[in-house]
Amino acid sequence: MEKITVVTGPAVPLPRANVDTDQIIPAVFLKRVTKTGFDDALFYAWRQDPDFVINRPEYAHGGVLIAGPDFGTGSSREHAVWALRDFGFSAVLSPRFGDIFRGNAGKQGLLAGQISEADAEKIWALAEATPGIPISVDLVATVATIGELSVPFVIDDYTRWRLLEGLDDIGLTLRDEARITEFEARRESWRPKTLPVK
């Protein structure tokens, strides 16, 4: 994974609450067996409306999505993160995230930062006033800056460290492989086994 320190792009306003992962990418697009090429599926139902935000020319290549509360709730589909990433989004700021979505974002290098509702509204206003205005999201300082406005965002320390260092989770865990093997040696025999089949 690439190291992330600061990401910058147009602030893309999505002032809606409860944007579930079915809206980010409908199930019909989950049939693919690849991890890329989901950009055409992002917000598929909503983008049929020519005025939907990502259809505007200034947002044609994504940027930083500024979403309402409870973004990414519902289904665990990591495809939601892949679709945002493939479209060109490098970060999402929202007052609240679905837990699984936030975890998936961290694994895939999509920066998911939590901001206050008041700050989200301020950013929406700035973005509506000047469509395409850039926002810079600084993972070192955990501050997002748009025009004259700087707002703090929250991201858990571990995810922040992994993103800053560009570390791969599986590689990190396998450094503790001896501990996993020790744990397995003391697991009780009643615990479920799928093999061999009785």
Added chain:
Amino acid sequence: MTIDTSERTPRTLAEKVWDDHLVVKGEGSSPDLIYIDLHLVHEVTSPQAFDGLRLAGRPVRRPDLTIATEDHNTPTLAIDKPIADLTSRTQIETLRRNAAEFGIRLHSLGDIEQGIVHVVGPQLGLTMPGITVVCGDSHTSTHGAFGAMAFGIGTSEVEHVLATQTLPLTPFKTMAITVEGELRPGVTAKDIILAVIAKIGTGGGQGYVLEYRGSAIRSLSMDGRMTICNMSIEAGARAGMVAPDQVTYDYLKGRAHAPEGADWDAAVAYWETLKTDDDAVFDAEVFLDANELEPFVTWGTNPGQGVSLSQTVPDPSIIIDANERASAERALEYMDLTAGTPMKDIRVDAVFMGSCTNSRIEDLRAFASIIKGQKKADGVRVMVVPGSARVRIEAEAEGIDKIVEEFGAEWRFAGCSMCLGMNPDQLAPGERCASTSNRNFEGRQGKGGRTHLVSPLVAAATAIRGTLASPWDLGMTLPEIEHGDYATAAAAGTPATRGGRVADLDADFTASAEEAN
């Protein structure tokens, strides 16, 4: 080295299960490394994970703790024919190749153990108290009904578990959902959980494990408890749990993968220690009065937008929170509903009886008990989809298929079906459906489709009347559908055994499936 956490009392059920799976205790802001006892796999969220393993040259660490089935894409008609949709077929074939290559047990379409992954695990006796269960599916919370710590994960985490059998996780907070009292006949587990979500909201559970407690929860069968835990994610929670008790043990005993002999005794002795300690403190608590509950339905486009069936479509203008108000206004527009309309006046085009929320044998029995000897309303399409091939066979042995067909409804093969419409079972644009599934999101059941989440009893009554209704509205007396009776029936149900097929497959199809295996 053993990590001794025993003196860290008092603890909740969730904390006990967590502590007993600690491989490495995280220091500072680092997460804990948690061991995973059971990994369930299906075709949609796994292909990219297996690809990742292949690229890194990594094996599956514990194929013996991993099991796969086909559910999301599978057709519910003509399962003996090759899958018509090519992308669906490719995804299923990819799972078959991956399972063969990595040595993972797979229950393919046509196998007696095939079905919705969250129905298959419990029915095989693989899901049990005190274990950790993950799956690349948010409704993995279902398995918490047994007192397991069970939660959905993304594809990167699927790959992580395949490679290491562990996950780095930050401890979840704990929330007690206490439901005291006695449910009236006609009020079910589904109504409890819809009311809970309406109360705490779709974000109310974020970061929490919910522990469902109280007399109303205790009185539920395992099938009912699974319905409740299943929808924990709709409140935003990572997991939902119910402490194991005799109902749990009775359900498990004798199932194909349940412990036997000395292992059973050791397991039960351990499971008995899992209950939340009396003086343990939850991070949050919520109370619900079961005596007051009525059949509950949703009116909007998230599962928190629900009301009692006897109420009217709410008026968004009285909602104080601006975001929630905007969300409600948008929902009414999408749902084509007007504030003030009695919920019972809402006419439906379709009824879907199925999904990992409500497709187990008791759900089918409840549905059948209402429609028996009746005819469905004109112009309403009714689809009944058992959760697994085995549930389907069990239901057929009880004559439920005949009741469904005489009613004018469609009796289908097992799978996720119209819950999310990855297979051909979808709503047409503008169609309105009373659905026993878990999500009423825009377009969830088909582009432009409109979903009202309901219990199996409400689904049945609605199918009869053509408008949202409960058995109460049909003037039915309901001693026979008291939830307690179903607990008894389920306990006496057929334990799962191995082997057998449910369909005579085309020779070509069988050959390709077996080759892939």
